[in-house]
Amino acid sequence: KAGVTQTPRYLIKTRGQQVTLSCSPISGHRSVSWYQQTPGQGLQFLFEYFSETQRNKGNFPGRFSGRQFSNSRSEMNVSTLELGDSALYLCASSLAGSSGDNEQFFGPGTRLTVL
């Protein structure tokens, strides 16, 4: 069974640009969650999508948005990039969600560098 895949793996952008990251969950998983990982803040929850609907949202500005398609693939978009957006962006999929005891399976992440 293939794991969670994320593309691209590495990305370099400049301030003010926008970026779109993609995540393909494990087959059969309907929930996709996105996290930002930085050395100072650890793993911070961005949002979760389940069956194309945003079910939960973290405390990030509106520049961070996402969507999920009917095949459960998800994209995350960051507009007007800032230097502080440089981070590893992780996607996780699960059968039923990111809450409770639902096991999440993480992808390898997309390393975003904003210059």
Next chain:
Amino acid sequence: QQQVKQSPQSLIVQKGGIPIINCAYENTAFDYFPWYQQFPGKGPALLIAIRPDVSEKKEGRFTISFNKSAKQFSLHIMDSQPGDSATYFCAASMSDDKIIFGKGTRLHILP
């Protein structure tokens, strides 16, 4: 109240030693406490998890100790090996709400 505080930030232990990573939480509504292990270049992976009605859980060389009254839980790695060198995250969650992660502990096991 939604935070999970993890310590230490980094830890170096000799092979065969028992590294201990501690976490504390405030929200008593949390009812599931997983630990994730992350190797460089990889995403985190679930290692072991516990519910608050159990005081200890073992899986192989990994043990979670849980103190409900103190709102603390910890991960112990018995007979640690260089291959255990990784970043470890504790977390807490409850039904119908997002999971909260600690900031992580970078563990290095010396050969």
